[in-house]
Amino acid sequence: MNRNRLTTIVERSESGPYMKEADFDMTLMKTVMKLVKEYQIEFDPMVLVPSDDDLADRVYQAAVELVLEMGFYNQSTQRRILFSREEIDQAVSLAPFELLLGEGKDAVVERHREVEGMEPCCMHSGPTGTPISEQYHGLILQSCAQEQLVDCLGHGSVATYQGQLIIPGTPLEILAAQRDAVQARESIRKAGRPGMHIEDMALPLTCAGKIATFMPDKGMRPSDGLLVSQLPELKTDYDQLSRVAYLSSMGMHIVDLMTPLIGGLGGGAQGTAIVTVACHILGVLLYNVSYHFMGHMSLQLSHNTGPMGLWIQAVAGQALSRNTPMVSINDLYPRAGLGTEQIFWEVAAGAMIGAVCGLHQHGVGATCGNELDHTSGLEARFQAEVAHAALGRSRKEINDLVLTCLEKYQDKLVKPDLGKPFPEIVDLDTLEYSQEWLDPYNKVKEELQIMGLDMVGGWKKALMLRRDH
Amino acid sequence: MTEKLLTKLGDAIKDGDEESADEITLQVLDKGVDPLELIQKLVVPTLSEIGRRFQDFEIFLPELMMAGAAAERVSGHVEAAALKAGTPSTTLGKVVIGQAEGDMHDIGRNIVTTMLTAHGFNVVDLGRDVTASTFLETAKKEGADIVAISALMTTTLPAQRRTLSIFSETGERENFKIIVGGGACSPEWSDEVEADGFSPDAAGAVELCKKLAS
Numbered sequence: 242m243n244r245n246r247l248t249t250i251v252e253r254s255e256s257g258p259y260m261k262e263a264d265f266d267m268t269l270m271k272t273v274m275k276l277v278k279e280y281q282i283e284f285d286p287m288v289l290v291p292s293d294d295d296l297a298d299r300v301y302q303a304a305v306e307l308v309l310e311m312g313f314y315n316q317s318t319q320r321r322i323l324f325s326r327e328e329i330d331q332a333v334s335l336a337p338f339e340l341l342l343g344e345g346k347d348a349v350v351e352r353h354r355e356v357e358g359m360e361p362c363c364m365h366s367g368p369t370g371t372p373i374s375e376q377y378h379g380l381i382l383q384s385c386a387q388e389q390l391v392d393c394l395g396h397g398s399v400a401t402y403q404g405q406l407i408i409p410g411t412p413l414e415i416l417a418a419q420r421d422a423v424q425a426r427e428s429i430r431k432a433g434r435p436g437m438h439i440e441d442m443a444l445p446l447t448c449a450g451k452i453a454t455f456m457p458d459k460g461m462r463p464s465d466g467l468l469v470s471q472l473p474e475l476k477t478d479y480d481q482l483s484r485v486a487y488l489s490s491m492g493m494h495i496v497d498l499m500t501p502l503i504g505g506l507g508g509g510a511q512g513t514a515i516v517t518v519a520c521h522i523l524g525v526l527l528y529n530v531s532y533h534f535m536g537h538m539s540l541q542l543s544h545n546t547g548p549m550g551l552w553i554q555a556v557a558g559q560a561l562s563r564n565t566p567m568v569s570i571n572d573l574y575p576r577a578g579l580g581t582e583q584i585f586w587e588v589a590a591g592a593m594i595g596a597v598c599g600l601h602q603h604g605v606g607a608t609c610g611n612e613l614d615h616t617s618g619l620e621a622r623f624q625a626e627v628a629h630a631a632l633g634r635s636r637k638e639i640n641d642l643v644l645t646c647l648e649k650y651q652d653k654l655v656k657p658d659l660g661k662p663f664p665e666i667v668d669l670d671t672l673e674y675s676q677e678w679l680d681p682y683n684k685v686k687e688e689l690q691i692m693g694l695d696m697v698g699g700w701k702k703a704l705m706l707r708r709d710h
Numbered sequence: 711m712t713e714k715l716l717t718k719l720g721d722a723i724k725d726g727d728e729e730s731a732d733e734i735t736l737q738v739l740d741k742g743v744d745p746l747e748l749i750q751k752l753v754v755p756t757l758s759e760i761g762r763r764f765q766d767f768e769i770f771l772p773e774l775m776m777a778g779a780a781a782e783r784v785s786g787h788v789e790a791a792a793l794k795a796g797t798p799s800t801t802l803g804k805v806v807i808g809q810a811e812g813d814m815h816d817i818g819r820n821i822v823t824t825m826l827t828a829h830g831f832n833v834v835d836l837g838r839d840v841t842a843s844t845f846l847e848t849a850k851k852e853g854a855d856i857v858a859i860s861a862l863m864t865t866t867l868p869a870q871r872r873t874l875s876i877f878s879e880t881g882e883r884e885n886f887k888i889i890v891g892g893g894a895c896s897p898e899w900s901d902e903v904e905a906d907g908f909s910p911d912a913a914g915a916v917e918l919c920k921k922l923a924s
Contacts, residue, residue, distance in 0.1 A: 266820075267779070270772040372864060400864040408868050409812040446812065446865060473817060504770040505817055512772075540817070541767050543893075 242328050244335075247486055250322060250527055254479075257312065257320040262476075265314045265321070266506055269474060272310055273512040276303040284510040286548045289647070290555045290594055290640035297356075297559035304518035304560070305329060308475075313523050316472065317479040324526055336525045338566035340532060342393055342494065344464040347429075347436030349392045351532065353566050354599045356559050357635060361703040362596055362628040365570060365603040366621035367395025370443040370468075371610035375401050379424050381616050381663055384672050386432035388618035390625035390700060393438040394429060395603070396421065397616065400444075409446040415453045418445040422460030439465040440496055448483045455491055466494035469528045474506045474516050477527055485528050494531040497524030503549050504540040510549040513537055517557040521567060532568040534603055543609035544576045546587040547654055551643060554591065555598045555636075562599025571595035573604035573624065576653070578615045580660035580678050583650045585623055585685035590646040592624045593694075596631035597639045607660075614662035619674050619682055627689065630699030632706070642692055712741050716752055719784070723756050726776025728783050735787045745788040745795075749830055753781050757828035764821075765913050771821070778824035785827070801832040803855035803923035806848050808836030810861040810869035810892075818892060819860045821912045829916050831923075842873040849877075849886050855923050858915070860892035867894050871903045887922040891915055 242249060260268075276282075280303040282296070291297075308329060312321035324332075338353040342363075351363045366385040373381055378399050386394050400407060402417040421442050429437040439461060442454040454461045461467065469484045471477060488495045499520035501507055507516035517537050524530045537553050538545050545554065554571055561569050571594070575587030588605055595602050604624045607615040631639060650657075660666075666678040674682075690696045715738050722730035738748065757777065764774045789801075805826055809819055816838060826833050834852050836844060840859075849857050857877075859870045870890050877883040887906040890899065900908035906922060909915040 262816075263820075267775065270775065274772060398864070406868050407865055409865050444865075446814075446863070472814065478814075502771075502817060504767055506771055508770045508772045540771065 242331065244529070245489065246526070246529070247482065250482060253322045254315040254318045254320055257322050259320050260314070262314065262316065262319065265311070269311055270506050270508070272307060273507050273515055276307060276515055277508070277511045279303070282511040282515065284549070284552055287644070288640060289548060289551045289643050290597065290636045292636040294559070294563065297556060297563050300514050300556055301518055301560040301564040303515045304522060307515055307519045308522050311475060313527060314476040315478060316476055322527070329522060329526065332526050333522060333565050333567070336565060336567045337531055338568065340494070340568060342464070343436050343438035344462070345436035347434040348464070349438065351568055351601060353568050354562060354601065356562050356599045357597050358599065359632060359706060361632060361707045362625070363392045363601045364390055364621060364625040364628070365393040365395055365440055365601065366391040366618065367440070368397030368443070368616040369395045369572065369603060369606040370398055370441070371606050371616060372613050373397030373399050373616065374614055375399055375404070377614050377663055378421070379428050380669060380672065381614065382425055382428035383431050384618040384663070384667060385616065385621055386429045386434055386437060387672070388622045391618065391621050393440050394425065396425060396439065396441050396443045398443040407444065409450065414445055414447060414450040418442055418450045418454050419456065419460060422454035422456060426459055436464070441466060441468040448480045448487070451484055452487045455493065461493070463492040466496040466531065468496045468498040468534070469530070470498045471520055471523055473500055473502050475519060475523055477523070482527065489529060495528055497521070497528055497530040497533040499524065499533070499536055501537040502540040503537055503545070503553065510552050513549070514553045514556045514560070517553055518560050521561055521565070521569060525567065532570060534572045535569050535600065536572040538574055538609070542576060542654065543611070544574050544654065546573065546575045546591050547651070548647065551590055551594055551647070554600070555594045558595065558598030558600045568601065569599070570601040570603045572606070574606035574609050576609060576657035577650070578608045578612055578658065578660035579617060579620065579662060580666045580681070581658035582681040582685055583653055583658045584620060584660065585681060586646045586649040588620060588624050589627050589685065589689060590643045592627040593631040593639045593643055596628040597634060597636050602628050608657070612659060612662065614664060617663050617667055617674065617678070619678060623682060623686070626686070626696055626700050627694065629703035630689070630694040630696050632699070632703055642694065645692060712738065712743060715741065720752055720756050723753065723777050723780045723784065724760060726773060726780050728780045731780040732783045735784045739787060739791050745791045749785065749788055753784055754829055757781055757825070761825055761913050761916070765911065771817070774821065775824055778828050781828045785830070802830040802920065804832045804834065804852055805856045805858055805919060806834045806836065806845065806852055806854040807858040807860070808840035808845060809838045810859050810866045810873065811839055811841050812869055813861055813863060813866035813892070814838050815862040818862065822858070822860070822891065822915045825912045825916050826919060829920070831919060842869070842876040845873050846876055846880065846882060850882065854886060856919055857886050857888045859888065859890050861890070861895060862893040864894045867899060874903050874905060889915070889918060889922070
């Protein structure tokens with residue numbers, strides 16, 4: 242197979258085995274159940290960060306077998322796109338392992354990370370696709386972009402254009418998508434980082450909407466990225482594949498967005514870990530991505546900071562790190578909102594796992610994206626600080642710390658502290674955080690310091706390591 | 711003997727064993743068990759318990775879907791038996807369900823469909839990205855009792871409003887109960903678009919449909 246596989250993918254989408262989607266789902270469920278048993282994948286809620294290399298390798302092998310047996314489903318043609326073992330192995334081996342994100346002085350190099358490795362995490366921030374109002378969008382983006390420990394900027398989903406609800410597939414979607422692209426460029430300029438990598442425009446739902454944001458003079462540039470989505474589980478369609486065609490030819494970074502559902506078609510933690518790894522393989526084979534967002538989330542509550550979500554991040558991260566050259570990034574979705582202590586505990590647990598299990602960092606999707614305007618730069622700064630402080634620690638040590646963090650919030654996952662949105666805890670003129678927001682940040686940092694994480698000097702040491710790498 | 715068979719049938723549904731559910735249902739009906747009672751006294755309570763365990767996340771979607779598939783096999787035989795005997799249909803009503811236009815999500819709607827079917831509703835699933843006119847025409851053609859429109863994203867809420875409007879503008883609004891659901895919905899939104907109800911989850915959707923269909 243050559244690098245531009247789209248003609249092959251379309252050919253196989255048109256000629257692959259026909260299967261009703263409901264049958265694909267049912268077969269996938271049963272196959273995953275079988276693989277969990279066959280590969281003896283077990284979930285221990287007291288060991289959320291396993292130090293078991295063989296387990297990680299078995300999860301990877303199970304995922305490859307899932308891909309071999311099921312292929313990927315094209316909803317547009319109701320056919321399965323199948324690949325041989327050799328094709329899978331070849332494509333995975335050739336997946337990008339080192340990326341230049343952004344341009345000029347603001348560019349960062351993001352590399353494949355090893356388990357318990359010393360390569361510092363890159364920090365992707367921003368609203369991570371969560372709902373943001375037209376009114377505060379620019380300020381929120383600037384708040385994230387100006388944080389020194391943030392390397393790349395995410396984007397929010399703004400639901401209105403000049404006050405009108407945006408309808409996908411209409412001119413409003415195009416107008417709003419272009420508005421947001423221009424806004425993002427302006428926000429990074431105001432932050433003093435005009436070359437910063439912007440990872441996506443979250444608002445557009447259609448291919449036309451996404452590609453309308455590519456305006457190198459004032460919107461998205463080749464050094465930026467756009468998300469191409471998978472549909473749960475292991476599915477795609479021609480709208481998504483068409484984005485790949487365009488982005489490839491424009492030289493933009495293609496970013497893999499997967500949302501394996503914990504409790505969904507993959508079942509519990511074990512099956513969802515296998516599906517998560519299989520989703521990464523789809524991202525390589527079908528989308529030729531630069532990097533992946535490991536966006537698994539609970540079907541029940543939409544978070545990934547509960548025991549199952551944390552375990553999946555740990556195990557899938559290790560499986561990918563040990564067996565592929567891929568660049569994968571966690572995608573933290575805590576239940577709590579801004580202005581609360583709970584959010585920092587949830588982020589701490591997720592960030593530590595990413596750091597020792599071969600991932601980079603992406604966050605924070607506060608309130609699981611349910612509440613409006615729940616993003617600022619502070620929680621992203623905190624995520625980076627924790628990740629850097631966790632460098633060089635073992636999985637066993639981090640497991641103990643994660644369990645301690647989990648105790649602080651586990652009984653609040655169903656009814657979390659929702660806190661306050663951005664305009665109520667950030668000065669809208671100066672973009673300084675209120676004391677009400679800094680207090681829980683400082684408190685949790687102090688407690689983590691007492692627990693043994695170097696929250697004061699850790700990030701400095703990490704940035705020196707980055708210089709040396 | 712019949713009691714033992716009923717217990718085995720209950721277990722087959724819980725285990726998602728379609729083949730066993732199929733076989734045992736035929737045996738049970740052969741023994742003269744009333745089809746309606748089989749649904750009301752065995753299938754519905756079994757699936758309600760499975761639904762509760764799913765809501766509490768004690769089990770997950772595969773177990774729910776497989777139990778639903780097994781229960782559907784039972785319902786199929788029961789419907790056939792009822793038809794043959796000329797007894798009234800066991801269905802609680804007909805529901806046309808679909809994802810609002812522009813919305814490409816499935817899983818939540820699939821769960822609701824499974825639960826509604828399991829509880830005795832006849833469900834016509836229109837799938838994803840359903841236009842307002844398709845909801846209308848299908849509801850009329852199928853003689854639906856309830857139309858259920860799902861929207862997972864804020865950006866697809868306008869399509870729910872558009873669907874309700876088209877029912878009103880064509881004078882069909884009073885002929886159907888229309889409910890809304892999905893992650894982007896809320897009771898406030900349901901009131902704003904003048905829907906007949908809203909449910910935040912699948913179990914609630916079943917209860918709402920039962921109430922509206924009675």
